[in-house]
Amino acid sequence: MNAIIKISFGLIAVALLGAAAFTSDIIPGSASSAEQRLLTKANAALSNTPSIRLQVNGQKLIISGEVPDIETRTRTLARIENADGPGGIVIGGITTIDASALKVIPQLPVADPFIWIAENEGDALVFSGFAPSEAARNYLFQLAEELFGNHEISGTLELASGLPATENQWLKSTDTALRSLSLLKDGVAEANGIQFSLSGEAQDIDSLNKARTSMENVADVFQTQTQLNLRRTPTSIEDLITETVLDDPIISSNIEEPAQTEAVAQLPSCQSNIETAIDQRKIGFSSALADIDINARTQLREIASILADCENIRLQITGHTDSSGNAARNLQLSGYRADAVRAFLISVGAPANRLSTRGAGSAEPITSNATPEGRERNRRIEIEVVSENG
Template sequence: MLDKALSAIDAAGADWAGVEIDGQKAVLFGEAPSREALDRLKTAVAHAQWSGGLALGGITILDASNMTVFSGPPLADPFLWIAELQAGQLVLSGYAPSPSARDAVFLLAAMRFPDADISGALEIASGAPAEDGWLSAASISLQALARLNTGAVEANGPAFEVSGVVADIAEAAAVKQLMALIDDGFSGIAKLTPAPPEIAQPETTSEEHADTDATPAEVIEPDRALRCAEQSRSILGDAQISFARDRASLNRSSRALLDALAAALGACPDLKIAITGHTDAAGGAAANRRLSLARARAVGDYLRAAGVDAARITTSGAGESQPLVSNRTAEGRARNRRIEFEFTPGNQD
C-alpha cells in the first residue's frame, strides 16, 4: 500500500510531500508550495487504487494535518534595492522579488561592471512591484550607474533614482535620458553632479608660442569632438532604431533613445552626424531605397526637433544594397533593417 501511495505522489509531481501508512490511513507530511497544490495531492492519493484492506480495500482515512503550505517570503515594506559604486567597488543590498531576479541582478552587475569588485547580498522578499518591470528598471539603472565616476542607485518600490558624480554635462544628459527609459508603472530620475574640470596647460614649442593666431580652443577642440563621438556611440550601444512595419514612424523606445542621443549631442556642437537607413531585401529595390531614406530623414527630423542643429545632420538611404548578413532568415532580415550613424568632428571632411 505504501508503494501505491508513493506512486500517487510521484504522479502528482509532489516531490515536496511524503506519506506514511497506518493501517488504512494515509498520513501526509511536508510543505506544499500552495493550497491548490496540496488539494491536488490529496485528490491524487484519495483516488489511488490499492489491493487488500477491509471490504473493497484502499485508504479509508486521509490525514493531511501534518502538511504545511508555503506562505511566501516575508513582506518588505518599503521594498528597497541599493547599488553603491565607489573606488572600483560595487555593493548591492536590499531585496529582490525572487531567487531568479536576485541572480539576474548579480549577472547584470557583472556585465555592467566587469572590472569592479562586486559584493553584498539581496534578501528575497514579497512586496515588490511586477517582477519583469522591476528587473527591467534595475537593468537600466545599473547601465546608468556604470556611466558615473561614483554614485548609487536606490529603488523604493517602483521609484528608481541614480545619484552621484559624472565626468561632464554630456554624460549627465545621457544618464538622465537613460533613466527616462524606465516606464510601465515604474519611474526613473537622476540627481547628478559633474566632476570639476581638470585644467591642464599643454606643452608648447617655441614655434607654437610664436603663432599668435593659435588659441587654446583650437588645440583641445578635436579631442573634445572625438570624445563626444565616443559618448554618442556608447549611448546607442547595440540598440536598434525601430519603426512601424513598412513605415517611417519611430517607435516609442526609439524616440527615448534618440532623446538621450540628442542630449549628448547638445553638449557637442562641433560634431557632425551622418544618418543612413537600410532595409532588408523584401520588396522592390526602388521602394526599399525610398523607405530607407524616409526612415533616415525621420531620425534626422527627430534630432532636429530635439535641438540638434540641422546643419550638422545629413541623411541618406541605402535600401537593401548593404546587408550585414544574409536575408534568408527572419533574424537576418531584422538585422539588416537598421539605421547607422557616423559621427565626425566638424573640422574633418
C-alpha cells in the first residue's frame, strides 16, 4: 500500500513539474519559450521590418501591418513559412499563418517640392497640389466648407509623400493659411516645400492686419511670406477705370494730347510694329482682379505711342478669365479687364475712337484650367489689329 501511495505521489510530482516546465517562461522546452523561439525566427526572416508586426499563439503565427503591393505580401508569407521548417507538432514549427490583417497599401508617389494651393476668387475656392494622407485631405476640405460656406469649393489634392516636416506640423500650417485666406476678399494661400505664403486683397485694414497676424501661427519649421493689398471694391466700371489710371505712379495728372502731325501715308511697318509690341509679353491679371502690373503698363505705353502715329490702325481688346467661380461674374470681370486696358491706353495717348473692347469670360481658354499655372495663363488680355488702311 505504501509503495502504491509513493508511486502515485511520484507520478503527480512529475506531472506538476512537467506542467510547470511547459508553462514557465524560463525553463527550456516550455510553451512560452517555444513561442518566443518561433517569434524570434519569424522576425529574423523579415529582418525586423517595422511596418509588419508578428504575434505567436502556440504554433499559430498572426501577421498584421502594411505592405506596398501583392508581390511583397507573397514574398513576406513565403519567408515566414520557411523560417522554421515545415512545422508540425513533433518538429515544433509554425503550423498556421493568419495573414488576414496584413494589408496591401500602395506607396504614395514622392512630391518634390510638396505643393499645396488654395485660391479664393470671388465666390469660388479652388484647391490644387498635394496632401500627405486621406485624413489630411478630408480635414482641409471640411475646414474649407466651414470657412467658405457660401463658396463653390472645387479642385483636387493628390495624395503624395515628400513632406518637409511632420504631417501634424504641415496640417497645422495649412489650417493657419486657410483661416488667414478666409479673412481676405480674394487671394491665394500656398505651401511650396518649407515656404508658406499668403497674397491677395483685403476688404478693410482690420481684415488685412488680422490675416497678416494669423500667418504668424504657421509652424516654426516653415518660412512665411505675405503680400497683401487693400483696395476699395469698384461700384461701377467708371470707378474701376479711374482707379486703374490713377494707381500708376508714373502717370501725370495733366496728360498732354498727342501732337498732331501732317497727314502722311501710313508706313508699311505700322501693323508689324504694333504686333511686335503686343507680342512682347502676356498682359495678365491676378486672380479676381483688374489691376495692370508695372511691366504691362510699360508695354501698353509703347503700343499707345505706335498707335498714335498710325492713324488708320484700330485695335480690339478682349478680356479673358479662367473658369473659377460664376460664369456670369467671369464675363463681367473679363469686360472690366478689357475696359481697364483701354482706359490706360487712352490715358497715355492712344486715340479712344480706335480702341474697342469685349469680354469673353472663360469661354475661350488657351490651356486647361485644371492647374494653377493653366488658370494663370487663361487670365489674360488679347489685343488684335482689326484694320489697317494706308
